[in-house]
Amino acid sequence: MNTLVLFFQKKAEKRSILIHPSNRQEEVFTTLQVKNKHLPTDDSWLTSCRQYGPRDILQILTGIFLLCLTSPTLAQEVEPTVELGEVEVKADRIVHKTDGLLLYPSEQQKASSRSGYSLLQQLTLPNIRVDEVGHSISAIDQRGGVQIRINGIIADKAEMLSLDPKNIRKIDFIDNPGVRYGDGIAYVIDITTRRADNGYTLGTSLTQALTTRDGDYTVYGKWNTEKSELSLNYSFSYRDCKGIRTEETAHYHLNDGSIYTILRNDLASRNRSLSNQMKLTYNLADSSRYVFQASLSGNFRHVPGDFSQKQIVDGAQTYTALEQQQSQSSSPVLDLYYFQQFTPRQSLTLNAVGTYIGTRSSDSYDEGSPYRYDVDGRTYSLLSEAIYENRLKPFTLSAGLNYSQKYTNNEYTGDVSSVTPMHHNRVYLFSEIKGVWGKLRYSAGIGGSYLHYRQQAHSYDYWSFCPKAALSYNFTHSLQLSYNFQLNERTSRVAMISDAAIRTNRMEWTVGSPDLKPNRETYHTLRLSYNDSRLQAYAQGFYKKCPHPNMAVYERTSDDRFIYTQRNQKEIDALHAMAYASYWLMPEKLSVTAYGGLFRCFNFGHDYTHCYTSYFATGALNAYLGNLSLHAYADNGSRFLEGETKGYSGGNIALKAAYSYKDWQFALIWQQPFQHKYKMFESEVLNRNLQKTIALYSRDACNLVNLTVTWRLTKGRKFRAVNRSVQLKDSDTGIIR
Numbered sequence: 001m002n003t004l005v006l007f008f009q010k011k012a013e014k015r016s017i018l019i020h021p022s023n024r025q026e027e028v029f030t031t032l033q034v035k036n037k038h039l040p041t042d043d044s045w046l047t048s049c050r051q052y053g054p055r056d057i058l059q060i061l062t063g064i065f066l067l068c069l070t071s072p073t074l075a076q077e078v079e080p081t082v083e084l085g086e087v088e089v090k091a092d093r094i095v096h097k098t099d100g101l102l103l104y105p106s107e108q109q110k111a112s113s114r115s116g117y118s119l120l121q122q123l124t125l126p127n128i129r130v131d132e133v134g135h136s137i138s139a140i141d142q143r144g145g146v147q148i149r150i151n152g153i154i155a156d157k158a159e160m161l162s163l164d165p166k167n168i169r170k171i172d173f174i175d176n177p178g179v180r181y182g183d184g185i186a187y188v189i190d191i192t193t194r195r196a197d198n199g200y201t202l203g204t205s206l207t208q209a210l211t212t213r214d215g216d217y218t219v220y221g222k223w224n225t226e227k228s229e230l231s232l233n234y235s236f237s238y239r240d241c242k243g244i245r246t247e248e249t250a251h252y253h254l255n256d257g258s259i260y261t262i263l264r265n266d267l268a269s270r271n272r273s274l275s276n277q278m279k280l281t282y283n284l285a286d287s288s289r290y291v292f293q294a295s296l297s298g299n300f301r302h303v304p305g306d307f308s309q310k311q312i313v314d315g316a317q318t319y320t321a322l323e324q325q326q327s328q329s330s331s332p333v334l335d336l337y338y339f340q341q342f343t344p345r346q347s348l349t350l351n352a353v354g355t356y357i358g359t360r361s362s363d364s365y366d367e368g369s370p371y372r373y374d375v376d377g378r379t380y381s382l383l384s385e386a387i388y389e390n391r392l393k394p395f396t397l398s399a400g401l402n403y404s405q406k407y408t409n410n411e412y413t414g415d416v417s418s419v420t421p422m423h424h425n426r427v428y429l430f431s432e433i434k435g436v437w438g439k440l441r442y443s444a445g446i447g448g449s450y451l452h453y454r455q456q457a458h459s460y461d462y463w464s465f466c467p468k469a470a471l472s473y474n475f476t477h478s479l480q481l482s483y484n485f486q487l488n489e490r491t492s493r494v495a496m497i498s499d500a501a502i503r504t505n506r507m508e509w510t511v512g513s514p515d516l517k518p519n520r521e522t523y524h525t526l527r528l529s530y531n532d533s534r535l536q537a538y539a540q541g542f543y544k545k546c547p548h549p550n551m552a553v554y555e556r557t558s559d560d561r562f563i564y565t566q567r568n569q570k571e572i573d574a575l576h577a578m579a580y581a582s583y584w585l586m587p588e589k590l591s592v593t594a595y596g597g598l599f600r601c602f603n604f605g606h607d608y609t610h611c612y613t614s615y616f617a618t619g620a621l622n623a624y625l626g627n628l629s630l631h632a633y634a635d636n637g638s639r640f641l642e643g644e645t646k647g648y649s650g651g652n653i654a655l656k657a658a659y660s661y662k663d664w665q666f667a668l669i670w671q672q673p674f675q676h677k678y679k680m681f682e683s684e685v686l687n688r689n690l691q692k693t694i695a696l697y698s699r700d701a702c703n704l705v706n707l708t709v710t711w712r713l714t715k716g717r718k719f720r721a722v723n724r725s726v727q728l729k730d731s732d733t734g735i736i737r
Helices: 045-049 054-069 072-078 107-111 116-123 157-162
Strands: 003-010 013-022 025-033 084-090 094-096 100-103 128-131 136-139 145-150 168-174 185-209 213-225 228-241 244-253 259-286 290-314 317-341 346-365 371-391 395-414 418-437 440-455 458-474 479-490 501-503 508-511 519-531 535-547 550-556 562-568 571-586 590-604 609-625 628-635 638-642 645-649 652-661 664-671 678-686 690-698 704-721
Touching: 094 519, 107 116, 107 609, 116 128, 116 157, 116 168, 116 628, 136 145, 136 185, 145 157, 157 185, 157 213, 157 228, 157 259, 244 290, 590 638, 609 638
Parallel strands: 145 185, 508 562
Antiparallel strands: 003 013, 003 084, 013 025, 094 100, 100 168, 128 136, 168 185, 185 213, 185 704, 213 228, 228 259, 244 259, 244 690, 259 290, 290 317, 317 346, 346 371, 371 395, 395 418, 418 440, 440 458, 458 479, 479 519, 501 508, 519 535, 535 571, 550 562, 571 590, 590 609, 609 628, 628 652, 638 645, 645 678, 652 664, 664 704, 678 690
């Protein structure tokens, strides 16, 4: 429910006007408040309104109308008797759109949150899993990546942790991204906040595991003065886990017709990592005329020495083998952004990002015989984009150009000897219109790209066209039917097109496929949705058709080696059906969310066909008790089949209690309660010559308790809304793992 409350003083009594938007109409009610009593927050104000007649309502409306028209002198004359006061707005929490949902978090949700992660976790977005402890957001349905933006800018971990939820205006959840978002992005979450004109904010977010060695610490500061804002973020994290175990059983069908079985089970392991992130940002904004932003960031990560000691049962013999890895990487990034509002209807947005990624790693494994290789990797990339928007009367037109250039050179030495210099150039043009015709909303767009790839003797030029169309019809204010169609371009991971061969174990090798071509994916989505002040629900069907995709190939050589690679094969299809519901059991106090469905996969290779059906379910409960909030979340993980690999990602259970006190907030998060052997991941290879099952277990994740302490100090802050529509990022090193 959206309620606008206007308070004004007249003689000895205090009256208020409530404007309630419903179905794009305004209903005006009045209530009488004496001795500064506030309006009730529930629907009881409707009862209060009925005791006043039309004459009272007419007098109050006439008074407000005259106030809006009078001169400053007249306003001064009536100031002793009429005084404007508080304005309060309450809106429909969720608005269904053609491409997703528009969410307005409640004041209770924002007050009980300490960062962008905790707020998104409370919203329980469909198919989105938020890991507050690991500071990650992923798609449960495995459709693609999740892109997080703040005011249109792709946000990293430090920015999400320093985000003050109280300053959030709205959240745009896009589950059918348009033609401008490119390939590999299944969901976009854009958080819109208010911008401060003056003042500063200092804060810190400290998360420490109480049951294992795992910590994440962030400090940040923002300073605003008129048009300028300067911000600095620094994060440090570490992890030292000794409870991760892998269990593997592999059956190899040899050339002589026999089956050879090898068991590989971890006896001991250690996984350590240290990470440092720093980002300096300067922002210059002149109201809505222009915005300029420059940021310089650096990410430095060090893995001092991971290992796993394995017991190998190889036929009739049993022995131990040691797998080791160490690496270090650094990645400075320069990001320049400019927005210009030419007229109230026309704007231009420019963005350019330069990235360097330097990586050094060393891997060794002595199963069967010693095997070791080192990698010295360097990646340079330039990503740029320009978008023009014109809000015409019948529709809004947007058009853009995206140009990217990337050079990757990974040198493998040791038992792997290979140099893989790769050049990628891509030009992408897109245009889209959006409009409203009565109760019908529509959008249509098309993107066209040219991709040039070269790696020594291997090269190709690839053209693709990506159209999109979306329609939504509002039967009533609450009930909507929408349909989306989209054709996307999907390119291979850089690592899989490198000309390198890496030994996985004594019997298996991973080999790059430099002749892999991009492919196209066609999406169809049909959704029926309903929402009112307490209930938000929808049912959805999703179908994907992907001809000539990159699919797994397992080849057996004449000397009984098993090669894993990828090639363009026949087709992958997927069917996804689900239902979602979120309901306020007690308005603003207690909410419950549940959704679930099925996922059906069809994989048609050159010499195999695999199909699989899985089911998923998620539930959440959120309670807001003043300064104390309680949250519970559970899902059963995800199961999928792609190529010849059937996979499972472990489910998640989390219980959280958070308490706010002045500028502080304390939260306890208990994950995977009452579990002693948590399965993080499992995969099964279904090839006719190789059947293999690998399961990854973690004792560190069982009964994991984390304490988070957040402190935020804000002084002299005055706000206004901002928005930024473009941001680019690159993090692909192209190294085979």
